[in-house]
Amino acid sequence: MDNLVDDAAIEIYRRVAETSFTMLAPLLLVAKKQSKLALSDAVLSSLSLHEFFNNPELANEGFAFRSFFLKCVAAKNPVANYLESLRIVAQHGDVSHAIAMLYSAVPESDYISFARGMFLIVA
Template sequence: MSFIPNPLITDIIRRIGSQGFRYLGPFIAAGPWFKEIVYSREVLLDVDLDEFMFNTRLGREESIYRPFLLRCVAEGHKTARYIESLRRLTQVGPSVEALEMLGEVAYSDLYTLFAFAVMLLCCGSYEQGMIVNRTFMARFETLQDAIDIADVVESQVRFIGPGGRRVFSGYIHYLEYPICYFDHNTDLTVCQHCLVFNYANRFHDMC
């Protein structure tokens, strides 16, 4: 394949990968030359990892796709860094490194923004968590739209495999509660003021 300029073949593979990470599999299997191109920064930064977002099982430690995900993490891929930071926080527990990784990509989309708000609360950063939460809630016209995003993030955490070891115990605390907090304690009564508290408590119990 030496007659094809390396920048050209890299761009072709990058475009293919941007349609879905699974399309890169045949190139990895084709041999060292193609594998090196697939693992180049240009390709890894642009690869489509949406499947990881909505099936976070792919990011588990035992997943056969995890080595590829970690390569994307190392190159700074936003989705990869989100999935890995979420896994570390919910399985290992609070850490500055994991929170910073999540914070770097928090404003990429609504899922990462809500996850950042909840993780800040779970890790004891109440003031910053509430600031991020207000930014999140300001993006919606209806409460149901916000709940839909929150439910997806909860599914992401659940599927990535939280250990149920109460990793947030001793960290999570609220400096103050919204006036509705103790009345709105079910999915049917939650409101915009207590939504983030509701999910922080769920994650605390789940993880």
């Protein structure tokens, strides 16, 4: 029964976070277990990170959202993988690592295809 409740909670958190990752903030304050469920890979892999498109510096090292962003990268969030691959190329020049990240991004998007194509040209 507990797993069913956890699965339902994860689905609720996933749907709440579809519009913006900032919608997770109140859910993280409820309880330790609920916070853990809200930060599960199932939620992080599908939540919206569009705020990072408008403010990509939020993903940079030293910023407050960096640890949260890295959790999204580890959960294979396609937007997080895309933005992290751009950051890696721009700041470190490691094109091969960025290409590998983009190949792991699912579902595929036009942004990911374009970036991967550009990186393959310069690799």
